[in-house]
Amino acid sequence: MDFLQQLVFALVLGSSYALIAIGLTMVYGILKVLHVAHAGIYTLGAYMALLVVTHLTRNFWVALLLGMVAAGLAGVLIYRGVYYYILRRPRIVPLIVSIGIFTAMNELFRLLFGPYQHAFPAVLRFPMVITPYFLITQKQLLIIVLTTFFLLMLYLVLNKTRVGLAWQACSQDLSMAGAVGVPVDWAVALNFLLGSALAGAAGVLMAFYRNMVYPTMGNVVAYKAFVVVVLGGFGSVRGSVIAGMLLALVETFLGSLEWFNFPRDAIAFLLLILVLMFRPKGLFGRL
Amino acid sequence: MTLGYLLTVGTFTGIFMILTLSLNILTGYAKQVSLGHAAFFGIGAYAAAILATKFGLSFWAALPCVVAVTTVVGIFLGLPSLRVSHDFLVLSTIGLNFIVGSVFKYFSFFGGSMGIVDIPTPTFFGKAFGTVGYFGLTFAFVTLAVLTSIYFSRTWGRLAMEAFGEDETAAKAMGINVAKFKIYAFAISSAYAGIAGALWAHYVGSVFPENFGFDRSIDILAMLVLGGLGTIRGAVFGALLLQVLPEALRFIQDYRMLVSGAVLALMMVFQPMGLLGKGSFLYLRSLGILRHFRRGVASGAP
Amino acid sequence: MRKFVIGILLFMFVGLYATAETVKIGFFAPLTGFAAADGHSALAGAQIAVDFINAAGGVNGKMIELVYYDDAARADQASAIARKLIEQDKVVIAVSGSYSTPTRAAAKIFQEAGVPMISAYAIHPSIIETGHLIFRVGMGAPVEGVAGAYLAVKELGAKKIAILTMDNDFGVSLSEYFKDTALKLGAEIVFEKKFPLGEKEFRAILAQVRVKKPDLIWATGYYAEAANIVSQARELGITATILGQEGYDSPKFIELAGEAAEGVIIVTDLNRDSEREIVQKFLAEYEERTGHPADMVAASAFDAIKVAAYAIAQAGTDAEAIAAAIDNIRHMYDVVTGPFFAFLGREAIRPVEVQIVKEGAFRFFHTFTEPEIIIPPGL
Numbered sequence: 001m002d003f004l005q006q007l008v009f010a011l012v013l014g015s016s017y018a019l020i021a022i023g024l025t026m027v028y029g030i031l032k033v034l035h036v037a038h039a040g041i042y043t044l045g046a047y048m049a050l051l052v053v054t055h056l057t058r059n060f061w062v063a064l065l066l067g068m069v070a071a072g073l074a075g076v077l078i079y080r081g082v083y084y085y086i087l088r089r090p091r092i093v094p095l096i097v098s099i100g101i102f103t104a105m106n107e108l109f110r111l112l113f114g115p116y117q118h119a120f121p122a123v124l125r126f127p128m129v130i131t132p133y134f135l136i137t138q139k140q141l142l143i144i145v146l147t148t149f150f151l152l153m154l155y156l157v158l159n160k161t162r163v164g165l166a167w168q169a170c171s172q173d174l175s176m177a178g179a180v181g182v183p184v185d186w187a188v189a190l191n192f193l194l195g196s197a198l199a200g201a202a203g204v205l206m207a208f209y210r211n212m213v214y215p216t217m218g219n220v221v222a223y224k225a226f227v228v229v230v231l232g233g234f235g236s237v238r239g240s241v242i243a244g245m246l247l248a249l250v251e252t253f254l255g256s257l258e259w260f261n262f263p264r265d266a267i268a269f270l271l272l273i274l275v276l277m278f279r280p281k282g283l284f285g286r287l
Numbered sequence: 288m289t290l291g292y293l294l295t296v297g298t299f300t301g302i303f304m305i306l307t308l309s310l311n312i313l314t315g316y317a318k319q320v321s322l323g324h325a326a327f328f329g330i331g332a333y334a335a336a337i338l339a340t341k342f343g344l345s346f347w348a349a350l351p352c353v354v355a356v357t358t359v360v361g362i363f364l365g366l367p368s369l370r371v372s373h374d375f376l377v378l379s380t381i382g383l384n385f386i387v388g389s390v391f392k393y394f395s396f397f398g399g400s401m402g403i404v405d406i407p408t409p410t411f412f413g414k415a416f417g418t419v420g421y422f423g424l425t426f427a428f429v430t431l432a433v434l435t436s437i438y439f440s441r442t443w444g445r446l447a448m449e450a451f452g453e454d455e456t457a458a459k460a461m462g463i464n465v466a467k468f469k470i471y472a473f474a475i476s477s478a479y480a481g482i483a484g485a486l487w488a489h490y491v492g493s494v495f496p497e498n499f500g501f502d503r504s505i506d507i508l509a510m511l512v513l514g515g516l517g518t519i520r521g522a523v524f525g526a527l528l529l530q531v532l533p534e535a536l537r538f539i540q541d542y543r544m545l546v547s548g549a550v551l552a553l554m555m556v557f558q559p560m561g562l563l564g565k566g567s568f569l570y571l572r573s574l575g576i577l578r579h580f581r582r583g584v585a586s587g588a589p
Numbered sequence: 590m591r592k593f594v595i596g597i598l599l600f601m602f603v604g605l606y607a608t609a610e611t612v613k614i615g616f617f618a619p620l621t622g623f624a625a626a627d628g629h630s631a632l633a634g635a636q637i638a639v640d641f642i643n644a645a646g647g648v649n650g651k652m653i654e655l656v657y658y659d660d661a662a663r664a665d666q667a668s669a670i671a672r673k674l675i676e677q678d679k680v681v682i683a684v685s686g687s688y689s690t691p692t693r694a695a696a697k698i699f700q701e702a703g704v705p706m707i708s709a710y711a712i713h714p715s716i717i718e719t720g721h722l723i724f725r726v727g728m729g730a731p732v733e734g735v736a737g738a739y740l741a742v743k744e745l746g747a748k749k750i751a752i753l754t755m756d757n758d759f760g761v762s763l764s765e766y767f768k769d770t771a772l773k774l775g776a777e778i779v780f781e782k783k784f785p786l787g788e789k790e791f792r793a794i795l796a797q798v799r800v801k802k803p804d805l806i807w808a809t810g811y812y813a814e815a816a817n818i819v820s821q822a823r824e825l826g827i828t829a830t831i832l833g834q835e836g837y838d839s840p841k842f843i844e845l846a847g848e849a850a851e852g853v854i855i856v857t858d859l860n861r862d863s864e865r866e867i868v869q870k871f872l873a874e875y876e877e878r879t880g881h882p883a884d885m886v887a888a889s890a891f892d893a894i895k896v897a898a899y900a901i902a903q904a905g906t907d908a909e910a911i912a913a914a915i916d917n918i919r920h921m922y923d924v925v926t927g928p929f930f931a932f933l934g935r936e937a938i939r940p941v942e943v944q945i946v947k948e949g950a951f952r953f954f955h956t957f958t959e960p961e962i963i964i965p966p967g968l
Contacts, residue, residue: 002796009792034374082556089559091373092320096512097555099505103548107621111545115625116881117813119844137824210789210817211845216623220787223385223501226378234374256793261783263756266389269382276371276379291702292672299665392756400757404693404715418672491664492697493715495690495758498664502622534669537658544621544661 004134006252012140012209014248015147019202020221021228021240022154023075023195029171029235030191031087036098037078038199039222040105045071045200046120046207046217047109053122060124064204071200075192102222109215117214120207139209146205150198151241157194158237167191171235220265227268231275231283239284246283247271294422298490300530301425302483307511307522308432309479314508315517316445317472318452319368323380324507326364326387327477329499331357331484333391336403336494346409346489353485354478361477368469384501391496402495409489425486429523432479436519439475448472449517509551515564524563611654612647612906614639614897615674615704617695618686618890619662623787627811627886630839631686631709632657633879634887637871638894648902655894656680660691667691671698680704681906684893686886689713689758696723703908705900705915709893710835710886713758717935722912724935726893726926728858730759731965733834734766736941736957737807737856741767741832742774744943744955745854747805751780751798751829753791753818755836760786760809763834766966767807779803788814791821798822803829811836812884816845823849830854839884843949850946854954858926859888860942862953871925885926892924896937899923934968 020042027035049067056062078101086093129136136144158164166187169177178184207213228247232239247268254260254267275283310324334356338349367379391397408415409424416424439445451458451465459465488494506529514525533543560567616635619628639655647653656678660667667687674680675698683699683706685692692711699706700720708716710727717725741747750771754764760783768778779801782794795818798806806829808818815837822831833855843850861872871891875883896915903917904910921929929937941963943955957963 002800005796006793009790009796013790028374032374034377082552086556086559092314092512092516093555093559095320095377096509097552099509100548100550100552100555103505104545104552105548107542107545107548110621110625111541115629116841117626117816117845119847135825211820211847212789212813212816214813215625219623223378223381226381230375230378252793255790256797258780258782258797261756262393263385263389263785264788265785266385269379269385272382273367273379273386276367276375280371280375289673289677292669292676295669295672299669400761401713402690402693402758404713487665491668491694493664493690493693495664497662497690497757541620541659543659 006256007249008134008136008140010249010252011245012143012248013252014245015143016202016206017225017228017244017248018241019147019150019198019205020225021232021244022237023199024225025229025232025235025237025240026167026191026195028229030167030174030188031083031094032091033083033087033094034091034098034226035083036095036222037101037105038075038196039218039225040102041071041075041078041196042199042203042221043109043215043218044074044105045203046213047113048200049122049204049207050113050118050120050213053120058121058123060122060208063122064201067204068197068200071203072193072197075196075199076189079189079192102218106215106218113213113215115215117212120211120213122208124208143205143209146201150201154194154198154237163187163190224265224268227272230272233282233284236282236284239282243283291418294418296531296534298418298422298425298486300527301422301429302486302490303507303510303526303530304429304523305425305432305479305483305486306507307514307526308429308436308519309476309483310507310511311436311517311519311522312439312448312479313472313476314511315522316440316452317448317469319469319472320373320377320508321380321476322377322501322504322508323364323383323387324476324480325499325501325503326380326383327357327361327480328484328487328503328507329387329391329494329496330360330477331481332488332494332499333397333403333484334481335485335488336406337397339406339489340403346485350482350485353481357481357484358474358478361473361480362470364477365470365473368473369466381501381504384499384504388496388500391499397496398494400496402493404493406488406492406494408492421490425490428482428486432482433519433523435475435479436522440519444468444471509547511561513551513554513561515561515567515570518561518564521561521563525561528562610652612649612651612901613654613656613678613680614894614901615678615680615683616655616657616686616890616894617660617667617670617674617683617691618657619688619691620659622661622663624662624688626841627688628659628662628686630879630884630887631890633875634883634890635684635686635709635894637874637878637887638891638898641870641874642894642898648898649905653894653898660687660695662688662691664690664694667695668698671695671702675699675702675704681901682706682897682908682911684709684890684897685711686890686893687711689716692716693719696720699723705897705908705911707893707897707915710889712762714762721935722908724896724912724915724932724937726896726937727889728835728926728939728941729936729965730762731766732941732963733856734763734768735770735966736943736962737763737767737832737834738770738774738776739957739959739962740854740856740943740955741805741807742771742776745805745830745832747803747830748776749779749801749803749805750776751801751803751806752778752782753794753798753806753808753810754781754783755786755788755810755814756783757786759811759836763809764807771807784814786811786814789817791818792825795822795825795827799825799827805830805832807832809834809836812839812842813845816842816850819846819853820849832856835859835885838944838951839886840882840951841884843946843951850949853946855944855946855951857885857942857944858939859883859885860944860953860956861951865922865928867923868925888925892926892937895924896921896929930963933964936965938964 515521
């Protein structure tokens, strides 16, 4: 009984990891940039939704939609405004730029909205599941269903559309893709739009789930999402989803053990280093 | 007078100079980008704190032990660099911050989350270092670090490191033992970070796991990059700038972090070689002025 | 340009005026970084205290000037700031509105320089052990933990207790004293676990707690962790009483936890239902200035400034005399988290308040005045 209940918790946590990691892994797949500011986008989505909920309407769906739109646009802006100009520089350059943007974004949120945690009073009618073995609350079911929906959509885009094909071409070789007629700029911008919108969705969902929006909410997420990306094999969307779920499972089950007091965030990185030592291209990466 | 205040800021600046100089060997020369330097820094600080409070060793007696500990740990933590490269390495060094911090927190030997307090001020021939003395002590070590860096930058080791930093396969083909030099870089780098940690611990008087978090690693890398990666002058100048500027900018204290984040991003876009790095605007200009001046002197013009 | 020049002139004028006629109290708090929320609360509380005192004529005919800096909750920043406050600003006394790590580092420097310092709410026991010039106004971990255990076992009749501990100096020291006393009073500890500061996901742990069926959960944490613990526990159908401490003591806790906060009991030093005028005046003023109700951090900073001003009024500007004046405080009523009966071992001795959340607000539940509870063990 307890096992199934813990599985539900892990599934919800894993959904949030997966949604964030997808954007990161897509960006890395094409641009080879460690996009730390992605976590700032996650926070941005949550704040945008908070603005909607407190000033416009309590309706969750409107908040989610606008949060995703804002996040998506911000992602494109970061790409076209910054990364675009430094792609050919040594790898360390975009990484540090990204860290700089992330710091500045966090500070901007703090200055605009204050350092305090805000409640997220959205209203939503959604069913819940009660069985003798486990309980899935309204919010948990929402996260699981929505994540499944997003993943399905993404699968279709990746495999059944020309956009997906263009991304694949770009991730093989950016300049070659341009040479054979792929509109590289558009493809990459769309890539950022979609990946960032998903991160924004994760931000809104987590804000709703925990009833909390605050400036530093992206901090741990920023780096843990990278662990997920690495474990999934850089650039593989499917790998990231599986790795996100696996990490959540490990964290949830270890976290539930009474005698296990080693800080949770370190587990992810221990796992990362172990995996890198034995499989330097990630758990699911092509060797 | 505000001398003590200036010397305090100066002492911390000196400690960060040692850190940037040591990171320069690892990241500037060997091109092993590390976002985990605070972990080595923290290991040095904790080693010094434990040796001083639990074993009663003096600063001087403990220092060689601290260096030994951090060197060994540095070699051990550098091992992943033999297996993984580039972005994977960056991520595992990020992980080091969290893992090392968690170890300090988890084991009561390291004081747990209560930290270690009452670390004594070092003495010199029976007399405790004052503010001036400690400033001098720190800068003695800064000088040592600069000299080591200069010496190192003129040896075969640096050439080897820069060679495999540029292209590992080519370097291997030329017969460079890449693994050996990578480990050298980690060892030297973490030894100096250990000294910086010891200086920090004895100056502040208490260490807690939170002191050596990931944000600290970002700071150190940012200093080095801002000053100029791969140059000694850049490492020194970067630490000076990022330690002193926030102190000087206290009147805009609420916007400090916003500004430093934005400056970091803008700098990298427009001057990725850093302020004083090879080929940077400032460095070229100052060289030009210098040359102009010299020529003026040589020709006897006023 | 003209505005700028006028601004500069005005600034210089104020500066000149200030140096001539004021007595300076130094203050540092984390205004940026992860602890910024508490830093801003503390600063607002301190500023209100200064304004109240100045409105009533200052101390010994001089206005109080609050010189404050941001330490970003970092020890080395706090060390530099301490020097700056001592040497550049020449403060008579300093107040820390910061966490334990920076406060401990600054305390060392203040003690060495012979400037008294009062820690508003930093809880680490070693802070006041730094020296005879370092005081604490906030409640220490021993008192709070012991009072929590008495409340749990004696007043609420708990027999099976689960303990959740936030893994920093605050959480660990509170739970240590709570556990020792609860065991001594005959309760059984059925579950014990640590979690990191900033943790948001407690469901996995709470599902294990549920299996052990405790009557009471003692959970340390700041209000963000607390809100998550409480709402997730109720979500899982845990009905046991949840007992918190001063970390919960913020209206933000109730806002974030919503209905789940109802019935949560906390051990703290601020009684919002107090009939004392100063308490109501402070609460009203704080809400008017900041737009949200006051928390424990703000109240502690307020009181630390009050104690500092009182000592200066009694003793002038000599450090040893100020320290002696604080040591000699008896029955100080003009504070929010008090009244302070005395300062023993450089810590404020005061009644321990117990508040309960009712209809979305902290309400009076109980007050401990028994000496064996409110006086720290070993004194």
